[in-house]
Amino acid sequence: MSKNKQAAKGYLPLDTTKKLKSTMGKHYLLARYHKYWGRPLNKKVAWVTSGFPVEILRAFNVFPVYPENYGAVCGTARVSTELCKEAESAGYLQDLCSYARSNIGSITRKDLAPAGGLPKPDFIAICNNICGTVLKWYESLARIYNVPMFIIDTPFIVDRVEEHHVQYVLDQFKNLISELEQFTGRQFDLAKLERIISYSDESIKLWQEIRSLCKTKPSPLNIPDMFLHLAPIVSLRGTAEAVNYYKTFRGEVLTRVKNGVAAVPGEKYRLLWDNIAIWYKLFAFFKMFTERKASFVVDTYSGGWAMDLYLGNPLESLAETYTAIFLNRSVEFRAQQIVELIGEYQVDGFVMHSNRSCKPYSLVQEEVRRIVTKQTGIPGVLIEADMADSRAYSEEQVRTRVQAFMETLEII
Amino acid sequence: MGEFYLGVDIGSLTVKVVLINTSGEIIGSGVKRAGFKGIEYATELRGRLLDEAGIALDQIVATVATGYGRLNFPADKEVSEISCQAKGIAHLFPDVKTIIDIGGQDSKVIKLGLNGRIIDFNMNDKCAAGTGRFLEVMAHALEIKVEEIGALALLATEVSSISSTCTVFAESEVISHIAQGSSLEGIVAGICQSVAERVYALARRINPEPVILLTGGVALNEGVVKAVSKKFAANILVPPLPQITAALGAALAAKSISED
Numbered sequence: 001m002s003k004n005k006q007a008a009k010g011y012l013p014l015d016t017t018k019k020l021k022s023t024m025g026k027h028y029l030l031a032r033y034h035k036y037w038g039r040p041l042n043k044k045v046a047w048v049t050s051g052f053p054v055e056i057l058r059a060f061n062v063f064p065v066y067p068e069n070y071g072a073v074c075g076t077a078r079v080s081t082e083l084c085k086e087a088e089s090a091g092y093l094q095d096l097c098s099y100a101r102s103n104i105g106s107i108t109r110k111d112l113a114p115a116g117g118l119p120k121p122d123f124i125a126i127c128n129n130i131c132g133t134v135l136k137w138y139e140s141l142a143r144i145y146n147v148p149m150f151i152i153d154t155p156f157i158v159d160r161v162e163e164h165h166v167q168y169v170l171d172q173f174k175n176l177i178s179e180l181e182q183f184t185g186r187q188f189d190l191a192k193l194e195r196i197i198s199y200s201d202e203s204i205k206l207w208q209e210i211r212s213l214c215k216t217k218p219s220p221l222n223i224p225d226m227f228l229h230l231a232p233i234v235s236l237r238g239t240a241e242a243v244n245y246y247k248t249f250r251g252e253v254l255t256r257v258k259n260g261v262a263a264v265p266g267e268k269y270r271l272l273w274d275n276i277a278i279w280y281k282l283f284a285f286f287k288m289f290t291e292r293k294a295s296f297v298v299d300t301y302s303g304g305w306a307m308d309l310y311l312g313n314p315l316e317s318l319a320e321t322y323t324a325i326f327l328n329r330s331v332e333f334r335a336q337q338i339v340e341l342i343g344e345y346q347v348d349g350f351v352m353h354s355n356r357s358c359k360p361y362s363l364v365q366e367e368v369r370r371i372v373t374k375q376t377g378i379p380g381v382l383i384e385a386d387m388a389d390s391r392a393y394s395e396e397q398v399r400t401r402v403q404a405f406m407e408t409l410e411i412i
Numbered sequence: 413m414g415e416f417y418l419g420v421d422i423g424s425l426t427v428k429v430v431l432i433n434t435s436g437e438i439i440g441s442g443v444k445r446a447g448f449k450g451i452e453y454a455t456e457l458r459g460r461l462l463d464e465a466g467i468a469l470d471q472i473v474a475t476v477a478t479g480y481g482r483l484n485f486p487a488d489k490e491v492s493e494i495s496c497q498a499k500g501i502a503h504l505f506p507d508v509k510t511i512i513d514i515g516g517q518d519s520k521v522i523k524l525g526l527n528g529r530i531i532d533f534n535m536n537d538k539c540a541a542g543t544g545r546f547l548e549v550m551a552h553a554l555e556i557k558v559e560e561i562g563a564l565a566l567l568a569t570e571v572s573s574i575s576s577t578c579t580v581f582a583e584s585e586v587i588s589h590i591a592q593g594s595s596l597e598g599i600v601a602g603i604c605q606s607v608a609e610r611v612y613a614l615a616r617r618i619n620p621e622p623v624i625l626l627t628g629g630v631a632l633n634e635g636v637v638k639a640v641s642k643k644f645a646a647n648i649l650v651p652p653l654p655q656i657t658a659a660l661g662a663a664l665a666a667k668s669i670s671e672d
Binding site for chain 2: 366394397403
């Protein structure tokens with residue numbers, strides 16, 4: 001383990017990161033050269049939202065790529081802001097999600113786009129369980145590429161998931177399947193879908209287990225680790241490769257737990273994170289906390305992929321799982337989720353990233369913050385920034401807030 | 413030979429320095445407009461305070477720096493202005509529950525619990541509306557000195573409201589009020605009201621409770637003080653030297669770190 005790497009990050013690096021780079025590198029390489037190997041196999045490329053029931057697409061031998069994950073890649077590579085400007089010149093507002101702008105900008109600015117951009121889609125697949133923006137964003141994509149678009153509409157869950165919600169989504173799944181049969185020229189294969197779901201299920205369980213291991217004091221991981229190692233469960237969900245990947249990752253985390261190794265040496269404070277990462281400042285931002293021996297032991301964002309896959313008929317189970325996604329839930333649900341995590345992970349304070357891009361995630365945060373502090377007595381702070389557009393990040397403002405927040409914890 | 417502690421607050425517009433003794437009493441304080449030369453002026457102010465009090469530099473046991481320039485000033489520790497402000501005010505006014513601090517480029521609201529512990533705080537976003545800089549821009553548009561705003565606002569018989577929250581757009585609004593022939597006093601009162609409304613919105617998120625106190629350079633402006641007390645429907649306390657309270661908190665923090 002290199003000392004330099006630790007100095008740059010401010011905490012203990014993971015060996016599995018090498019495997020992450022090769023796994024995701026391979027995925028983007030396959031994406032880039034899809035026309036050479038995928039076309040001859042009649043393997044269609046779909047541009048897919050992160051909350052889409054990708055298992056159904058995989059059952060039709062589709063190669064999915066994720067503009068949202070790609071947005072995160074652009075953010076980490078610090079090219080998002082330039083790509084956003086490109087989209088803005090084409091008429092997209094600066095108030096639009098920065099993943100959307102990065103993605104749209106990357107279509108024309110191949111010179112800046114990491115991995116040469118995403119491969120041209122054969123169709124677009126959207127599920128609005130994560131936000132409403134995806135509908136208009138992907139509609140633009142369908143228009144730009146002149147390809148068909150498949151939409152799954154999930155009703156917003158005010159209280160609990162009801163039978164009629166699941167039925168509504170399930171009907172759309174059935175419809176989607178018959179449309180995909182026509183579009184791909186392949187027969188729907190239930191056994192294949194079941195196999196794919198079992199891969200999803202296995203990687204989700206591994207992901208849940210890895211998250212749970214962070215309940216250990218000191219925590220074996222700091223949250224930027226989860227943000228980075230999230231990529232395979234988003235992009236490779238439903239594959240054996242994802243399962244293998246998370247087995248390796250779990251192995252390393254288990255070893256740390258067994259040996260009492262802390263991600264942040266001398267862990268003094270345990271924090272919770274809410275919202276998507278600030279990709280272009282990932283380590284620089286968290287360093288302000290690690291310097292003060294504060295470790296982020298849990299978050300709500302990476303928990304989005306730790307959803308329970310419901311048992312029973314595979315399609316029904318998928319319908320329920322994808323409808324119950326946390327961003328599709330009420331303020332009370334979101335607050336309760338944080339209250340529970342604070343208890344389970346023995347959290348001392350929470351940091352909310354008010355993400356200019358992600359309205360459904362950020363809009364209710366102030367209210368959630370109030371409810372959580374009232375119920376737990378644990379303080380929380382709101383940091384204003386953006387996940388990919390660095391123009392929305394004001395260094396001094398952020399530093400003052402973070403520092404003042406940490407000082408309040410230190411006095412206690 | 414006595415021992416002393418120094419607090420330095422390098423803000424976006426001004427530098428404030430406070431020297432205290434081991435009992436926490438203020439021995440001397442100074443304020444200077446800073447701009448680019450924050451650190452240089454802070455050092456200069458420190459020299460002046462030491463000279464006036466007849467104290468040698470090595471009698472300063474510890475120094476704490478705060479404010480935007482805190483990272484670069486040679487100090488024993490840097491502490492955020494939010495913690496310093498809370499520490500300074502809790503020392504001077506133990507009954508205060510809510511601090512409204514309006515500085516050069518940011519405004520913040522701090523809620524205090526027992527013994528000056530911070531319960532919650534809120535800061536303005538990346539926008540200078542409702543701050544000292546906002547008042548300067550408006551004064552410039554009206555061709556008056558920023559110091560004149562307070563007295564003029566108190567003379568207003570009617571208030572020309574400024575609805576825009578953006579400094580640039582608010583300036584255009586002021587210019588259109590001038591064009592419409594509104595009175596100078598009325599426009600100035602409108603500007604003060606807009607600052608009060610902005611800070612009220614910020615404060616409401618953390619449920620402000622009396623006693624409420626206003627600090628920062630803008631607290632010197634009687635027009636804003638009047639507008640803030642009207643908006644909060646409460647009596648607003650203003651310390652005698654509202655600009656130096658964070659620097660005082662920094663000096664007190666210097667005292668506590670040396671005692672630890």
